[in-house]
Amino acid sequence: MIKTRFAPSPTGYLHIGGIRTAIFNYAFAKKNNGNFFLRIEDTDLERSTQEAVDKILEGMSWLNLKHDGDVIYQAQNFDRHKAIIAQLLEQGHAYECYASKEELEKMRQDCEMKGIKPKYDGTWRPEEGKKLPPLPKGVTPVIRFKNPVDGNVTWEDQVKGQITVSNEELDDLILQRSDGSPTYNLSVVVDDADIGITHVIRGDDHINNTPRQINIYKACGFDVPLFAHLSMIHGEDGQKLSKRHGASSVTEYRELGFLPEAVNNYLARLGWSHGDAEIFSLDELCQLFSLKSITSSPSQFDIKKLQWLNNHYLKQKTFDEIEALLDPQFMLRFSNRKQLLSIFDLYKDRCHTLREFEANAETVLTKPENISHDLLEKYISENSIKHLQNLSNLFNTSEFTSESIETILKAYVKSEQIKFPEVAMPLRVVLLGTDQSPSIGQIIAIIGKDNFNSRLSEQI
Ligand code: GLU
Secondary structure, eight states, X not given: XXXXXXXXXXXXXXXXXXXXXXHHHHHHHHHTTOEEEEEEOOOOTTTOOHHHHHHHHHHHHHTTOOOSSSOEEGGGGHHHHHHHHHHHHHTTSEEEEOOOHHHHHHHHHHHHHHTSOOOOOOTTOOOTTOOOOOOOTTOOOEEEEOOOOSSEEEEEETTTEEEEEEGGXXXXXXXXOTTSOBOHHHHHHHHHHHHTOOEEEEEXXXXXXXXXXXXXXXXXXXXXXXXEEEOOEEOTTSSBOOGGGXXXXXXXXXXXXXXXXXXXXXXXXXSBOSTTOOOOOHHHHHHHOOGGGBOXXXXXXXXXXXXXXXXXXXXXXXXXXXHHHSOHHHHHHOOOHHHHHHHHHHHGGGOSSHHHHHHHHHHHHSOOXXXXXXXXXXXXXXHHHHHHHHXXXXXXXXXXXXXXXXXXXXXXXXXXXXXXXXXXXXXXXXXXXXXXXXXXXXXXXXXXXXXXXXXXXHHO
């Protein structure tokens, strides 16, 4: 049975790249009728916060990425990690190291001077026939892994192909700090093995850890899972995606008015493809997903494409669904449901986000203040004021429905032998304070007679 996991550290916000990892793990498990687990890697007690845990849970639930079983908290497995460390010590796969900070710093400097990668020099590593230094007094040792010295570690990465690393390259890494806490590489192996994770799908920033972890799996006598390392997501400048590029946490995208369907769909396609298909629901993704179709090169974040997808999903929603997602403050200010529904119908093709919809609705529903000089100069003249007054008289003697207003507008431009924009643009500027909007006839009907008259007379 396939088992995958998403294993974020709750030390900051939930990065959009992390969520893509979660989506791939989720889809791969579901595609294979397997299990998808969520493990919060909270072993760094100083940097882990409850706030970050909450953000992770909130993000996962917003995106509908349901995990199987309970959320696993890594720190709760300390005892188990320590038991395994004790076992490794006993079996000679690990050893106590009493090197002081100063000695380690000296080793680092020596390596630097020789121009080689910093590496622990093995002073406390027991070997047959080797005499270890006398134990220093009052020092609590760290516990190091006795990494094999010969041979290579090779794995068939499910995304990057075969990878081989020589054991010579690998340090005797610390499994347990002197304060007794287990380190990431040990905990992650023990937890993954205990759950029976079959596929570790994670960012390729962990690729250097994989050979070390494989050696730990072997020393513990655990089955080694398959690994799939996902390439980074870059911003448009080709650099690793970060805060510099704008919103980078899941919560921010929700606040910006993106829909979970769009975020899931967008991230799924970021580094994975199924022919030319662009639109997938989460269920469809789960049916189609395969590790083989993940690209091994970095992908580029394209906000325009996310906006396009968001517009696609916005348009498919009923107004009831949209209403439930709007900002409560906005809903307090604009509570006329009928008007909002008409504005949604009118504007949904051009709104990329919920916030854009709210901004457009606000434009329609509030009297424009300080209309820009450029717009006034471009569209308002004595002639256009004359047209606006004539039209106002005509509208006021008829019903204020979009049909009758549009009929009047058409008849008017015909009788005056002018082009439609010659009246539509001045109307937009005067009523909305902008020259961009969908059908002005429909907008006038939404605004209603009283507002129309007061906005027009005030501006004129
Ligand atoms: N906790 C690690 C991180 O957030 C992930 C560990 C893993 O996937 O193996 O980067």
